[in-house]
Amino acid sequence: MTNSSLRVLWTIVGLVLTTIGVVGLVASLGHLAGVDEDAPLIWSGLLRLWRAIEPWGLAILGALGLLLAWLGAHLLGRQLRPRRHPAMGDLDLRTVTGPAAGAAGLPPGTTRVRGACLVRGLERDLARDPQVRRASVVLAGTAADPELWIELQLGSRAALTTVRDHVSAAVGRFRATSGLVPGRLEVIARIDTSGPARVR
Amino acid sequence: MRLINRLAAILLALTLLGGGALVIIEVFAVALHRPGLVVDHESWYRALTTTRLRDPWVRTGIVTAGVTGLLILVGQTVRWKPERLPTRLADGWHLQRRSVERHLAGTADSVPGVAFASVMVRREGGGWRTRVRAVGEASLGTAVENAVRRELARLGADPDDPVHVDMVGPRPVPLAGIRLRR
Numbered sequence: 001m002t003n004s005s006l007r008v009l010w011t012i013v014g015l016v017l018t019t020i021g022v023v024g025l026v027a028s029l030g031h032l033a034g035v036d037e038d039a040p041l042i043w044s045g046l047l048r049l050w051r052a053i054e055p056w057g058l059a060i061l062g063a064l065g066l067l068l069a070w071l072g073a074h075l076l077g078r079q080l081r082p083r084r085h086p087a088m089g090d091l092d093l094r095t096v097t098g099p100a101a102g103a104a105g106l107p108p109g110t111t112r113v114r115g116a117c118l119v120r121g122l123e124r125d126l127a128r129d130p131q132v133r134r135a136s137v138v139l140a141g142t143a144a145d146p147e148l149w150i151e152l153q154l155g156s157r158a159a160l161t162t163v164r165d166h167v168s169a170a171v172g173r174f175r176a177t178s179g180l181v182p183g184r185l186e187v188i189a190r191i192d193t194s195g196p197a198r199v200r
Numbered sequence: 201m202r203l204i205n206r207l208a209a210i211l212l213a214l215t216l217l218g219g220g221a222l223v224i225i226e227v228f229a230v231a232l233h234r235p236g237l238v239v240d241h242e243s244w245y246r247a248l249t250t251t252r253l254r255d256p257w258v259r260t261g262i263v264t265a266g267v268t269g270l271l272i273l274v275g276q277t278v279r280w281k282p283e284r285l286p287t288r289l290a291d292g293w294h295l296q297r298r299s300v301e302r303h304l305a306g307t308a309d310s311v312p313g314v315a316f317a318s319v320m321v322r323r324e325g326g327g328w329r330t331r332v333r334a335v336g337e338a339s340l341g342t343a344v345e346n347a348v349r350r351e352l353a354r355l356g357a358d359p360d361d362p363v364h365v366d367m368v369g370p371r372p373v374p375l376a377g378i379r380l381r382r
Contacts, residue, residue: 021270189294
Protein backbone atom coordinates (compact mmCIF):
# COMPACT_ATOMS: atom_id res chain seq x y z
CA MET A 1 0.00 0.00 0.00
CA THR A 2 1.38 3.42 -0.85
CA ASN A 3 1.83 6.17 1.70
CA SER A 4 -0.95 8.24 0.17
CA SER A 5 -3.47 5.39 0.25
CA LEU A 6 -2.61 4.79 3.92
CA ARG A 7 -3.12 8.50 4.52
CA VAL A 8 -6.58 8.29 2.94
CA LEU A 9 -7.39 5.19 5.03
CA TRP A 10 -6.43 6.88 8.29
CA THR A 11 -8.23 10.11 7.34
CA ILE A 12 -11.41 8.04 6.91
CA VAL A 13 -10.80 6.26 10.25
CA GLY A 14 -10.22 9.65 11.92
CA LEU A 15 -13.41 11.09 10.42
CA VAL A 16 -15.46 8.06 11.52
CA LEU A 17 -14.09 8.20 15.09
CA THR A 18 -14.63 11.98 15.31
CA THR A 19 -18.21 11.59 14.08
CA ILE A 20 -18.83 8.82 16.64
CA GLY A 21 -17.40 11.07 19.35
CA VAL A 22 -19.43 14.16 18.42
CA VAL A 23 -22.76 12.39 17.75
CA GLY A 24 -22.29 10.07 20.76
CA LEU A 25 -21.55 12.97 23.10
CA VAL A 26 -24.55 14.96 21.87
CA ALA A 27 -26.76 11.87 22.33
CA SER A 28 -25.27 11.11 25.74
CA LEU A 29 -26.03 14.68 26.87
CA GLY A 30 -29.64 14.22 25.73
CA HIS A 31 -29.55 16.79 22.93
CA LEU A 32 -30.06 14.39 20.03
CA ALA A 33 -33.71 14.18 18.95
CA GLY A 34 -35.10 10.65 19.04
CA VAL A 35 -32.39 9.25 21.34
CA ASP A 36 -33.14 8.83 25.02
CA GLU A 37 -29.99 9.26 27.11
CA ASP A 38 -31.58 7.10 29.86
CA ALA A 39 -31.97 4.13 27.50
CA PRO A 40 -29.52 1.23 27.95
CA LEU A 41 -26.87 0.53 25.29
CA ILE A 42 -28.97 -2.40 24.02
CA TRP A 43 -32.29 -0.63 23.96
CA SER A 44 -35.68 -2.36 23.98
CA GLY A 45 -36.34 -1.65 20.31
CA LEU A 46 -33.14 -3.47 19.29
CA LEU A 47 -34.03 -6.41 21.56
CA ARG A 48 -37.52 -6.62 20.02
CA LEU A 49 -36.01 -6.57 16.52
CA TRP A 50 -33.51 -9.31 17.46
CA ARG A 51 -36.29 -11.56 18.80
CA ALA A 52 -38.56 -10.85 15.82
CA ILE A 53 -36.02 -11.92 13.20
CA GLU A 54 -34.59 -14.88 15.15
CA PRO A 55 -32.55 -16.84 14.07
CA TRP A 56 -31.50 -14.48 11.23
CA GLY A 57 -29.92 -12.06 13.69
CA LEU A 58 -27.20 -14.61 14.39
CA ALA A 59 -26.65 -15.16 10.67
CA ILE A 60 -26.30 -11.40 10.10
CA LEU A 61 -23.85 -11.16 13.01
CA GLY A 62 -21.85 -14.10 11.60
CA ALA A 63 -21.75 -12.44 8.16
CA LEU A 64 -20.56 -9.22 9.82
CA GLY A 65 -17.79 -11.19 11.56
CA LEU A 66 -16.78 -12.74 8.23
CA LEU A 67 -16.71 -9.31 6.59
CA LEU A 68 -14.52 -7.89 9.37
CA ALA A 69 -12.12 -10.85 9.22
CA TRP A 70 -11.91 -10.58 5.41
CA LEU A 71 -11.23 -6.84 5.62
CA GLY A 72 -8.50 -7.49 8.21
CA ALA A 73 -6.88 -10.26 6.13
CA HIS A 74 -7.05 -8.12 2.96
CA LEU A 75 -5.48 -5.11 4.70
CA LEU A 76 -2.79 -7.29 6.26
CA GLY A 77 -2.00 -8.88 2.90
CA ARG A 78 -1.63 -5.49 1.27
CA GLN A 79 0.65 -4.29 4.07
CA LEU A 80 2.93 -7.29 3.93
CA ARG A 81 3.26 -7.36 0.15
CA PRO A 82 6.96 -6.70 -0.42
CA ARG A 83 7.07 -4.34 -3.39
CA ARG A 84 5.23 -1.14 -4.19
CA HIS A 85 5.80 -1.65 -7.88
CA PRO A 86 5.30 -5.25 -8.93
CA ALA A 87 8.37 -6.33 -10.87
CA MET A 88 7.91 -7.33 -14.46
CA GLY A 89 8.18 -11.06 -14.98
CA ASP A 90 9.76 -12.82 -17.92
CA LEU A 91 9.64 -11.18 -21.31
CA ASP A 92 8.43 -12.94 -24.38
CA LEU A 93 10.60 -11.38 -27.07
CA ARG A 94 7.71 -11.38 -29.55
CA THR A 95 5.83 -8.89 -27.35
CA VAL A 96 8.92 -6.72 -27.16
CA THR A 97 9.80 -6.57 -30.81
CA GLY A 98 6.18 -5.82 -31.73
CA PRO A 99 3.82 -6.92 -34.52
CA ALA A 100 6.34 -6.20 -37.29
CA ALA A 101 8.39 -9.20 -36.23
CA GLY A 102 5.24 -11.38 -36.19
CA ALA A 103 4.35 -10.32 -39.73
CA ALA A 104 7.79 -11.38 -40.94
CA GLY A 105 6.92 -14.93 -39.98
CA LEU A 106 8.79 -16.15 -36.96
CA PRO A 107 9.85 -19.78 -36.66
CA PRO A 108 7.86 -21.79 -34.10
CA GLY A 109 8.91 -21.47 -30.46
CA THR A 110 9.36 -18.53 -28.17
CA THR A 111 12.33 -16.80 -26.63
CA ARG A 112 11.92 -15.61 -23.10
CA VAL A 113 14.22 -13.28 -21.23
CA ARG A 114 14.12 -13.20 -17.45
CA GLY A 115 13.14 -9.72 -16.21
CA ALA A 116 15.45 -10.20 -13.21
CA CYS A 117 18.45 -10.72 -15.53
CA LEU A 118 17.77 -7.45 -17.35
CA VAL A 119 17.48 -5.66 -14.01
CA ARG A 120 20.76 -7.13 -12.72
CA GLY A 121 22.49 -6.16 -15.95
CA LEU A 122 21.33 -2.56 -15.63
CA GLU A 123 22.35 -2.47 -11.96
CA ARG A 124 25.85 -3.68 -12.86
CA ASP A 125 26.08 -1.18 -15.70
CA LEU A 126 25.03 1.68 -13.38
CA ALA A 127 27.53 0.65 -10.71
CA ARG A 128 30.43 0.77 -13.22
CA ASP A 129 30.84 4.48 -12.49
CA PRO A 130 32.98 4.75 -9.33
CA GLN A 131 30.79 7.63 -8.12
CA VAL A 132 27.87 5.18 -7.85
CA ARG A 133 28.39 3.07 -4.75
CA ARG A 134 25.27 0.98 -5.20
CA ALA A 135 22.40 0.83 -7.64
CA SER A 136 19.12 -0.99 -7.32
CA VAL A 137 16.59 -1.15 -10.11
CA VAL A 138 12.94 -2.15 -10.29
CA LEU A 139 11.49 -2.88 -13.71
CA ALA A 140 7.73 -2.52 -13.39
CA GLY A 141 4.73 -2.14 -15.68
CA THR A 142 4.13 -4.18 -18.82
CA ALA A 143 6.28 -4.90 -21.87
CA ALA A 144 4.26 -2.34 -23.81
CA ASP A 145 4.57 0.31 -21.11
CA PRO A 146 7.54 -0.48 -18.87
CA GLU A 147 8.60 1.67 -15.93
CA LEU A 148 12.10 1.93 -14.47
CA TRP A 149 12.65 2.85 -10.83
CA ILE A 150 16.31 3.41 -10.03
CA GLU A 151 17.78 3.98 -6.59
CA LEU A 152 21.37 5.16 -6.47
CA GLN A 153 23.73 5.48 -3.57
CA LEU A 154 26.29 8.12 -4.46
CA GLY A 155 29.59 9.13 -2.90
CA SER A 156 29.53 12.52 -1.19
CA ARG A 157 31.84 14.05 -3.83
CA ALA A 158 29.84 12.70 -6.77
CA ALA A 159 29.27 15.19 -9.58
CA LEU A 160 25.56 14.83 -10.21
CA THR A 161 25.65 16.02 -13.82
CA THR A 162 28.20 13.32 -14.69
CA VAL A 163 26.11 10.73 -12.86
CA ARG A 164 23.03 11.88 -14.76
CA ASP A 165 24.82 11.43 -18.10
CA HIS A 166 26.08 8.02 -17.01
CA VAL A 167 22.55 6.95 -16.03
CA SER A 168 21.08 8.17 -19.34
CA ALA A 169 23.77 6.27 -21.24
CA ALA A 170 23.13 3.11 -19.19
CA VAL A 171 19.36 3.39 -19.74
CA GLY A 172 20.03 3.89 -23.45
CA ARG A 173 22.06 0.67 -23.52
CA PHE A 174 19.27 -1.10 -21.58
CA ARG A 175 16.79 0.11 -24.18
CA ALA A 176 18.94 -1.13 -27.04
CA THR A 177 19.55 -4.53 -25.41
CA SER A 178 16.05 -5.33 -24.20
CA GLY A 179 13.96 -3.47 -26.75
CA LEU A 180 11.95 -2.01 -23.87
CA VAL A 181 11.28 1.72 -24.01
CA PRO A 182 10.60 2.90 -20.44
CA GLY A 183 7.57 5.20 -20.40
CA ARG A 184 8.52 6.37 -16.96
CA LEU A 185 11.98 6.72 -15.44
CA GLU A 186 12.27 7.65 -11.77
CA VAL A 187 15.67 8.09 -10.16
CA ILE A 188 16.13 8.56 -6.41
CA ALA A 189 19.67 9.34 -5.37
CA ARG A 190 20.96 9.06 -1.83
CA ILE A 191 24.18 10.82 -0.93
CA ASP A 192 26.30 8.59 1.21
CA THR A 193 27.94 10.74 3.85
CA SER A 194 29.79 7.94 5.59
CA GLY A 195 33.45 8.63 5.21
CA PRO A 196 36.46 9.51 7.27
CA ALA A 197 35.38 11.41 10.38
CA ARG A 198 36.49 14.96 10.76
CA VAL A 199 39.34 15.34 13.24
CA ARG A 200 38.76 18.21 15.62
CA MET B 201 4.31 9.63 10.30
CA ARG B 202 4.65 7.26 7.33
CA LEU B 203 6.07 4.53 9.57
CA ILE B 204 3.43 5.14 12.28
CA ASN B 205 0.68 4.91 9.63
CA ARG B 206 2.10 1.65 8.32
CA LEU B 207 2.47 0.06 11.77
CA ALA B 208 -0.98 1.31 12.83
CA ALA B 209 -2.48 -0.17 9.64
CA ILE B 210 -0.94 -3.57 10.49
CA LEU B 211 -2.36 -3.26 14.02
CA LEU B 212 -5.79 -2.29 12.61
CA ALA B 213 -5.67 -5.24 10.21
CA LEU B 214 -4.81 -7.66 13.03
CA THR B 215 -7.58 -6.19 15.23
CA LEU B 216 -10.14 -6.55 12.43
CA LEU B 217 -9.02 -10.09 11.71
CA GLY B 218 -9.05 -11.08 15.40
CA GLY B 219 -12.36 -9.30 16.10
CA GLY B 220 -14.03 -10.86 13.06
CA ALA B 221 -12.81 -14.34 14.00
CA LEU B 222 -14.03 -13.83 17.58
CA VAL B 223 -17.51 -12.78 16.37
CA ILE B 224 -17.72 -15.90 14.17
CA ILE B 225 -16.62 -18.17 17.04
CA GLU B 226 -19.11 -16.61 19.46
CA VAL B 227 -21.95 -16.84 16.92
CA PHE B 228 -21.26 -20.57 16.55
CA ALA B 229 -21.14 -20.94 20.35
CA VAL B 230 -24.57 -19.27 20.69
CA ALA B 231 -26.03 -21.31 17.81
CA LEU B 232 -24.82 -24.58 19.40
CA HIS B 233 -26.03 -23.50 22.89
CA ARG B 234 -22.51 -23.63 24.27
CA PRO B 235 -20.94 -21.14 26.68
CA GLY B 236 -18.82 -18.49 24.93
CA LEU B 237 -15.09 -19.13 24.51
CA VAL B 238 -13.95 -15.61 25.38
CA VAL B 239 -17.14 -13.64 26.01
CA ASP B 240 -19.34 -14.51 28.97
CA HIS B 241 -22.70 -14.01 27.24
CA GLU B 242 -24.79 -13.69 30.44
CA SER B 243 -22.68 -10.97 32.07
CA TRP B 244 -22.23 -9.06 28.79
CA TYR B 245 -26.01 -9.13 28.23
CA ARG B 246 -26.61 -7.88 31.77
CA ALA B 247 -24.01 -5.12 31.44
CA LEU B 248 -25.24 -3.92 28.05
CA THR B 249 -28.92 -3.87 29.08
CA THR B 250 -28.27 -1.99 32.34
CA THR B 251 -25.57 0.49 31.28
CA ARG B 252 -27.14 3.74 30.11
CA LEU B 253 -25.97 6.11 27.42
CA ARG B 254 -25.51 8.92 29.95
CA ASP B 255 -23.34 6.86 32.33
CA PRO B 256 -19.97 8.50 32.94
CA TRP B 257 -18.01 5.45 31.66
CA VAL B 258 -19.92 5.43 28.39
CA ARG B 259 -19.42 9.17 28.04
CA THR B 260 -15.67 8.79 28.72
CA GLY B 261 -15.43 6.11 26.04
CA ILE B 262 -17.27 8.27 23.51
CA VAL B 263 -15.09 11.32 24.26
CA THR B 264 -11.91 9.18 24.01
CA ALA B 265 -13.04 7.91 20.59
CA GLY B 266 -13.74 11.46 19.42
CA VAL B 267 -10.43 12.86 20.68
CA THR B 268 -8.52 9.93 19.13
CA GLY B 269 -10.30 10.58 15.84
CA LEU B 270 -9.41 14.29 15.97
CA LEU B 271 -5.75 13.50 16.74
CA ILE B 272 -5.62 11.05 13.81
CA LEU B 273 -7.19 13.67 11.52
CA VAL B 274 -4.69 16.33 12.59
CA GLY B 275 -1.80 13.88 12.08
CA GLN B 276 -2.97 13.12 8.54
CA THR B 277 -3.76 16.67 7.46
CA VAL B 278 -0.60 18.49 8.64
CA ARG B 279 2.23 18.80 6.13
CA TRP B 280 4.62 15.87 6.39
CA LYS B 281 8.36 16.09 5.95
CA PRO B 282 9.07 15.18 2.33
CA GLU B 283 10.90 11.89 1.80
CA ARG B 284 12.59 13.12 -1.35
CA LEU B 285 13.37 16.43 -2.99
CA PRO B 286 12.97 17.14 -6.70
CA THR B 287 16.16 18.24 -8.43
CA ARG B 288 16.53 20.28 -11.60
CA LEU B 289 19.04 17.82 -13.06
CA ALA B 290 16.45 15.99 -15.16
CA ASP B 291 12.80 14.97 -15.14
CA GLY B 292 12.03 12.25 -12.64
CA TRP B 293 15.22 12.79 -10.63
CA HIS B 294 14.95 13.09 -6.87
CA LEU B 295 17.33 13.23 -3.93
CA GLN B 296 16.57 11.58 -0.63
CA ARG B 297 15.91 14.46 1.80
CA ARG B 298 17.63 13.01 4.86
CA SER B 299 20.85 12.29 2.97
CA VAL B 300 20.84 15.85 1.57
CA GLU B 301 20.41 17.24 5.08
CA ARG B 302 23.25 15.12 6.44
CA HIS B 303 25.49 16.05 3.52
CA LEU B 304 24.80 19.80 3.90
CA ALA B 305 25.35 19.58 7.66
CA GLY B 306 28.75 18.03 6.94
CA THR B 307 29.50 20.86 4.51
CA ALA B 308 28.58 23.55 7.06
CA ASP B 309 30.51 21.66 9.72
CA SER B 310 33.66 21.68 7.58
CA VAL B 311 33.87 25.50 7.58
CA PRO B 312 36.78 26.37 9.90
CA GLY B 313 35.49 27.68 13.22
CA VAL B 314 32.14 25.88 13.08
CA ALA B 315 31.79 23.36 15.89
CA PHE B 316 28.49 21.71 14.97
CA ALA B 317 25.82 22.18 12.32
CA SER B 318 22.37 20.81 11.61
CA VAL B 319 20.39 21.39 8.44
CA MET B 320 16.70 21.17 7.60
CA VAL B 321 15.56 21.11 3.97
CA ARG B 322 11.90 21.34 2.96
CA ARG B 323 10.09 21.52 -0.33
CA GLU B 324 8.71 24.97 -1.12
CA GLY B 325 6.80 25.38 -4.35
CA GLY B 326 9.02 23.72 -6.91
CA GLY B 327 12.23 24.46 -5.00
CA TRP B 328 13.92 23.85 -1.66
CA ARG B 329 13.98 25.89 1.55
CA THR B 330 17.14 25.32 3.56
CA ARG B 331 17.67 26.26 7.19
CA VAL B 332 21.11 25.84 8.72
CA ARG B 333 21.82 26.02 12.43
CA ALA B 334 25.50 26.12 13.24
CA VAL B 335 27.49 26.60 16.41
CA GLY B 336 30.19 29.22 15.95
CA GLU B 337 30.89 32.94 15.80
CA ALA B 338 28.17 35.02 14.10
CA SER B 339 30.74 36.39 11.63
CA LEU B 340 31.05 32.90 10.08
CA GLY B 341 27.43 33.04 8.86
CA THR B 342 28.35 34.26 5.36
CA ALA B 343 31.05 31.63 4.95
CA VAL B 344 28.62 28.87 6.02
CA GLU B 345 25.93 30.19 3.67
CA ASN B 346 28.35 30.33 0.74
CA ALA B 347 29.56 26.78 1.38
CA VAL B 348 25.98 25.47 1.65
CA ARG B 349 24.89 27.38 -1.48
CA ARG B 350 27.81 25.91 -3.45
CA GLU B 351 26.75 22.38 -2.46
CA LEU B 352 23.08 23.12 -3.19
CA ALA B 353 24.01 24.27 -6.70
CA ARG B 354 25.98 21.05 -7.18
CA LEU B 355 22.94 19.00 -6.06
CA GLY B 356 20.74 20.68 -8.66
CA ALA B 357 18.81 23.10 -6.43
CA ASP B 358 17.66 26.46 -7.79
CA PRO B 359 20.24 29.20 -6.94
CA ASP B 360 17.34 31.50 -5.94
CA ASP B 361 16.04 29.07 -3.30
CA PRO B 362 16.11 30.58 0.20
CA VAL B 363 18.91 29.61 2.61
CA HIS B 364 18.70 30.78 6.23
CA VAL B 365 21.73 30.47 8.47
CA ASP B 366 21.37 30.77 12.25
CA MET B 367 24.70 31.04 14.03
CA VAL B 368 24.55 30.06 17.67
CA GLY B 369 27.37 31.28 19.90
CA PRO B 370 29.57 28.52 21.32
CA ARG B 371 28.81 27.63 24.92
CA PRO B 372 31.64 28.10 27.39
CA VAL B 373 33.25 24.70 27.79
CA PRO B 374 33.83 23.74 31.44
CA LEU B 375 37.47 22.89 32.04
CA ALA B 376 36.89 19.47 33.50
CA GLY B 377 39.68 18.08 35.61
CA ILE B 378 41.59 21.34 35.78
CA ARG B 379 41.59 23.12 39.09
CA LEU B 380 42.77 26.69 39.12
CA ARG B 381 45.19 27.53 41.91
CA ARG B 382 45.09 30.86 43.63
